[in-house]
Amino acid sequence: MQAIQYEFDNGVGVLTLNRPARKNAIDQVMATELQILLADLAQQRDLRALVITGAGGAFCAGGDISNMMSAAGNSETGRDRMRFNYLSWIETILRLEVPVIAAVRGPAFGAGFSLALTADMVLAEPGSRFCMSFVRLGLVPDCAAFYTLPRIVGIQRAKELCFSGRELGPEEAHHLGIVTEITAIDGALDRAKQIAQCFASASPSSLGLMKRALNVSLNTSLDAMIDIEAAAQGIARTSDWHAQAVARFLSKEPPMFQWPAKSQD
The missing domain is CATH 1.10.12 (Lyase 2-enoyl-coa Hydratase; Chain  A, domain 2)
Incomplete structure (x- = not known):
């Protein structure tokens, strides 16, 4: 795979978004690879927990803006592109019958924030940043954020975060219930693996x-x-x-x- 990496050991899968030069922004190649991998993982009986993280110093900067422009079309093709290229694998994550843990460092913006929200637990390092940045581009939240965000922070706070597009640090995100735990610097992935390995021994x-x-x-x-x-x-x-x-x-x-x-x- 070109844009993601996947490792599996002792019941624990680690999915790494791997476009560090673009802060792991999601382009068409990554979306396709995620769709293929996650459809396969949904059928894996030996998977006990899944960790999602990003390569380099970022979790995910959101959708690749240059890719958005090259894929622009009419409203019907845009809807189909979102439904079948993006929301299908996001829905797969939400429906996985194993704990999903997001290990966040650096920015989790736009679709990257939405991706983190699909996890059952979110671990964040100091310096991580969360932002529903869609309004800055005249877009609406996607990747199931309309479903996940209000359930975590409540409808009024969800509106404020979506309308303003402001950034959250790990402390505020923890206070709002978005982040489960703030880890040490460079510690989110190791802590996520520790927790995932614990789940691997559960029923x-x-x-x-x-x-x-x-x-x-x-x-x-x-x-x-x-x-x-x-x-x-x-x-x-x-x-x-x-x-x-x-x-x-x-x-x-x-x-x-x-x-x-x-x-x-």
Whole structure:
């Protein structure tokens, strides 16, 4: 692949946006490669967690503006281009039944900010910057930001961030719930891998069921969520992982899953 890299080790996948000279801006080549890779990852039974990061000193500067101009067309072709070249793989990330962790350093602007929002956890280094920069180009947020951002920060704050296009540092992003944890300088990727490796030892059915249920919870009635919960727990309680975990608990052995509550120095 030309614009991305992918590594897999012991259940953990690391997806790196790899256009450092362009601050990992998303062009057509990158979009196509992401679509192909993520469609494949959605079928991988051995994937337990996915880390998304950027090469060099940036996470992702957004869409490649020169690529936007060369691909300009009428409104119909523009809609199709967004729906099938971009939103298809963004939707795949949101639907992955494994934890997705974004390791952010430097700018996460425009579609790069939107990409970070698709993650279940966002780790950010000091000096990282987040910006819904679309308004600066007369565009609207894309890559599912209309879905993800209000769910994280609330509708009023989402409007303010989209209307203003102002930048957020990691501290404010953490305060708003966008960033899960602020890491040490040059530490986001290592911390993301540590957390991902922890998830690799967890029950894949449990995590997948939780993620599916939480993804629909804000749009679903109490009755429907209770039905989803009951069905999910029925599946989880019949898994081999659950049986092994109970056996270890009763024999006073260390649990198979342990959360790394604190960063390792």
